[in-house]
Amino acid sequence: MSYRNIRPPLKSAGLAAGVAILMLAPAAPAAADPPQVGNVQEAMEELAGAHGVVGAVGGAYVDGKPVGAGSAGSRLLDGKGGSIPASARFRIGSQTKKMVATVVLQLVGEGRLGVDDKLGDLLPEVVEKDLVERAGEITVRQMIRHTSGIPDWYAAKPNPDGTEGEDPSFDVFDFTTYYRPLDVVKWSRPRPRTGEPGEKFSYSNTNYTLLGLIIERLTGHDLAAELHGRLFGPLGMTKTYLPLRPPEGIKGPHGHGYYPDADGRLRDVDRFNASVGGAAGGVVSTAHDISAFQRAFTQGKLLSPELQRVLTDRLPSDSQPRAKIRSLCSDDIYIMGGTAPGFLAMTFYTEDGRRQLAISATLKGKDLDAAGQAMGKAMERIFCPSR
DSSP states (O other): OOOSOOOOOOSSOOOOSSSOEEEOOOOOOOOSSOOOOOOHHHHHHHHHTSTTEEEEEEEEEETTEEEEEEEEEOSSGGGOSOOOOTTOOEEOTTHHHHHHHHHHHHHHHTTSOOTTOBHHHHOTHHHHTTOSTTTTTOBHHHHHTTOSOOOOSSBSSOOTTSOOOSSBSSOTTOOSOOOOHHHHHHTTTTSOOOSSTTSSOOOOHHHHHHHHHHHHHHHSSOHHHHHIIIIITTTTOTTOBOOOSTTOOOOSSOOOOEEEOTTSOEEEOTTOOHHHHGGGTOOEEOHHHHHHHHHHHHTTSSSOHHHHHHHHSOOTTOOGGGOEEOOSSSSOEEEEEEEETTEEEEEEEETTSSEEEEEEEEEBSSOOHHHHHHHHHHHHHHHOTTO
C-alpha cells in the first residue's frame, strides 16, 4: 500500500515507490538466447537474513514463464508460523498507482475524459467542501505525474516542502475504522502546496486517492471491480485483488509484518486498515501476477503508445521518476516499488518486457535501508549472475 515515496540508499540498485526508476548500466547488445537467471531461492535466503527482515518471497519470469521462485525466513516474528509459500500473496504498495493510472488512461482512450480535464470539474465536491486548493486548475495529467502540487496525506509531520515525512498521519494500529477516500483527502488540506499546478514533480498519495474517485465516478463501479474487470481478469491475475474496507486483508498463508508502537514494542500490522490504501497503494498480489501486469504494460498491451507516454515520459526537469543509477547488469533495469508499515515490495523489469523479478519482504521496524539494499543485491544475483 505504500504510500511512502521511499528512497533509501542502495549500494548497487535504486529504489522508488509508485514510479518507475531507470537503473542505467553499460550498453550491451540484446542477447538472442534466453538470459541467464541466478538462483532465486538463494537470493531470498540472503534477503531474509538482512537486518529488519522477517520473511521474503520472490519469483522471476522470462517471456512470461517462471524461471525461479524462492521463500525464506518465517511467516511470523522470531521464526514462528512456518515458512511463507513462494506463491503467497503480499501487499504491493504504491505499485498500485501504475495500475490505477493505466485504468484512468484507458478511460481517456475510450473518450470518457481527457488528460487535461480539471479535477474541479470531475469531482465538484472537492471544490464545494474545500478539500483541494486550486482544484479548478489541476489536470488529470498532473495528478498522474505527481506535478499537481497537491500535498500528500501520508505523513504526520510533512517535510518543509509539504512532501511526505517518516511516520504516518493515521493510527497504524487502527484496524477497524472505515475511512472514505474523501476523508483521507481531507488529511492533506491543511498542508502547504508543493508547487504550482504542473510546475514540478512532488510525490503525493493524494493524487491517486483522487484518481481512484474519478474512476468510480465515471464508471459507476467501485475501484476494486474496475481494476479486476480491466486488468486482473484479462491478464490472468487470479490471486490479485483490492481490499477496500476493514477487516479485509491478505488471503491465504502469507508473511506478517511488524511495526513499533509508541513504547517501541513490535506489533503485528498484518490487519492493516484496507480503507487507507485504496488507489494509493492497496492492491494485494503475487510475484506471478504483478509480473504479468508489468510485462503487459511494458510491452504496450494495455495502452496506446501516446497514452502510455503520459505515464512514462520524463518530466521536463528530468526529475525523480526517472533518476539514473548504475547496476552490475548489462541491461537497463527498471523498478516499481512500494512500502508501508510492515513490508517492502519491489518489481524489477527490463525495458523490453521480457524479464521480471517480483520480491516482497515483511519487516520488523521502521528501517528500510538494509532491506532495500538486500533487494538490490538479490536483483543482481538473479538478473546478472555472471557479473
